[in-house]
Each structure stands twice: as structure tokens, then as C-alpha cells.
Amino acid sequence: MQPDQQPPCPHEENACDHKHDDRRTFLKKSSFLAAVALTPAPLIKAAEKKADEKIAAYFETVPVNLEINGKQHSLKVEPRTTLLDLLREQLDLTGTKKGCDWGQCGACTVHVNGKRVLSCLSLAVMQDGKKITTIEGLASGEQLHPMQEAFIKYDGFQCGYCTPGQIMSAVACVREGHAHSEDQIREYMSGNICRCGAYRNIVDAISEVNKGGQNI
Numbered sequence: 001m002q003p004d005q006q007p008p009c010p011h012e013e014n015a016c017d018h019k020h021d022d023r024r025t026f027l028k029k030s031s032f033l034a035a036v037a038l039t040p041a042p043l044i045k046a047a048e049k050k051a052d053e054k055i056a057a058y059f060e061t062v063p064v065n066l067e068i069n070g071k072q073h074s075l076k077v078e079p080r081t082t083l084l085d086l087l088r089e090q091l092d093l094t095g096t097k098k099g100c101d102w103g104q105c106g107a108c109t110v111h112v113n114g115k116r117v118l119s120c121l122s123l124a125v126m127q128d129g130k131k132i133t134t135i136e137g138l139a140s141g142e143q144l145h146p147m148q149e150a151f152i153k154y155d156g157f158q159c160g161y162c163t164p165g166q167i168m169s170a171v172a173c174v175r176e177g178h179a180h181s182e183d184q185i186r187e188y189m190s191g192n193i194c195r196c197g198a199y200r201n202i203v204d205a206i207s208e209v210n211k212g213g214q215n216i
């Protein structure tokens with residue numbers, strides 16, 4: 001007999017199929033048992049809890065270091081996470097508002113390295129190593145920022161939803177030197193929409209802070 005020739009099967013036809021089925025079943029079972037035996041227990045538990053998405057998210061996150069309102073944060077974020085979602089969802093800094101989530105309303109304005117930025121249009125991973133200031137970081141302890149005080153003094157808000165973004169933009173507007181006239185303020189604040197129409201009072205508040213000449 002040639003080495004590659006198999007000996008004829010000694011069983012009757014039906015019995016033979018039965019035996020071959022048994023062998024296949026045995027091999028399947030033993031492979032399955034081996035796979036289970038070799039799988040780490042935490043992974044089995046994770047699979048039981050249908051945590052595959054969580055596992056995928058774990059391996060797909062990117063380390064990011066940020067200074068937010070003077071405090072260092074070492075975080076892991078998904079590459080698609082916006083700065084706005086990181087602040088609100090991961091860090092509970094909900095003072096920064098989500099209005100349109102599309103770069104159209106200014107409600108999400110924060111400062112990145114001192115410049116105003118729409119956090120809904122900015123990926124968190126792009127801010128690695130940068131300094132972020134949100135509305136929560138503007139005051140000094142109990143002492144409100146001069147722009148916050150001016151907004152209160154001039155009733156620069158009604159519902160208040162746009163107000164954190166307005167104030168962050170207003171501070172930047174003064175720092176940029178774009179608050180020397182009402183027209184200039186209106187132009188450089190035009191990216192911040194107020195559905196309550198508090199514009200007149202917002203302009204007055206910004207004007208006063210600018211005229212005060214304080215180092216803000």
C-alpha cells in the first residue's frame with residue numbers, strides 16, 4: 001500500500017458515517033473546550049456582559065494631557081471625541097454649553113492657550129499639552145471675573161444658555177483689542193448667537209469692561 005493511501009473502512013456504510021460524525025463532533029467539542037480553557041477569565045466575563053464595545057473603546061483610546069482651569073489632567077479619549085464632549089461628558093464641566101454642535105452658535109466657546117475656540121469643532125486629541133479655560137475657571141475663587149460682573153450689572157442674559165459662551169468670547173474680544181466701539185464689538189461677537197436677543201445689554205457690558213482698562 002502506498003503511504004498516501006488510506007486503508008478501506010472496515011465498517012458498514014451507515015456505521016462508518018456514524019463513526020466519522022462522532023470524530024468530527026469530538027474534534028469540534030475539544031476545540032471549543034480548548035478555546036474556553038485558554039481564554040482569560042476576565043475576557044469571558046466581558047463577553048458574557050456583551051462588553052465587546054467597551055473592550056474596543058479601551059484599545060482605541062489615545063492618551064491626552066491637558067491643563068484645564070489650572071489643573072493637570074491625564075486622560076484617555078477616543079480620537080473622535082470633541083473637546084466639548086470631553087469637558088461635558090468626561091469631566092462634568094457642564095458650564096460650557098452645547099447649542100448647535102455645528103460651529104454656528106458660539107455656546108461652546110472656551111479658551112485654548114488664551115485664544116477663543118469653538119470646542120464643538122475641536123478634537124480633544126488636538127489639544128494635547130495645551131491650557132484650556134472654561135467658564136468654570138474664569139472667576140478667582142469667590143471673586144467673579146469683571147466680565148461676569150458686567151454681564152450681571154447690565155442684564156446681559158435672559159435664559160442664560162448662551163451666556164458662558166458669550167462671556168468667554170467677550171473676554172477674548174477685549175483681550176484681542178476688538179472692543180473699541182459698539183460696531184467693533186458687534187462684529188467680533190457675531191459668532192455668538194443669543195436666541196433671547198440680549199445683544200444690546202451684552203454690548204454694554206463688554207463696552208464697560210473695555211473702558212475700565214483692567215487687565216483681564
Ligand code: FES
Binds near residue numbers: 106119
Ligand atoms: S455648540 Fe459649538 S458653535 Fe454651537
Ligand code: FES
Binds near residue numbers: 158194197
Ligand atoms: S440669554 Fe437666552 S439665549 Fe442668550
